[in-house]
Amino acid sequence: MIVLAVSLLTMYSSDANSQSQLQQGVQAYWNARAGVERYTDSRQVPASSVYDFGASGRCSVVQSGPDLLFEGHYGKQHRRILLIAGDPARKVEEPHP
DSSP: OHHHHHHHHHHHHHHHHHHHHHHHHHHHHHHHHHHHHHHHHHSOOOTTSEEEOGGGOEEEEEEETTEEEEEEEETTEEEEEEEGGGOTTSEEEOOOO
């Protein structure tokens, strides 16, 4: 009975951790998208190169030549969106793991 209980607890813990990582990845992606949207509205990168979304995470912006890389962060997860030549119509999204 104890072995069964430990097995179920281990499965639940593993599943809960996977679900948490998935949720953090989705939030990181939406933070990157929100950063792109804010940039699209103003066509300016913030002075700090970071869009802060408070408890929802943040999006950092890195300029590499004419390209802009938006990296959404939440928890331990991050997702990237690249705007080629800073053009929102020419974006490349990092594939999800």
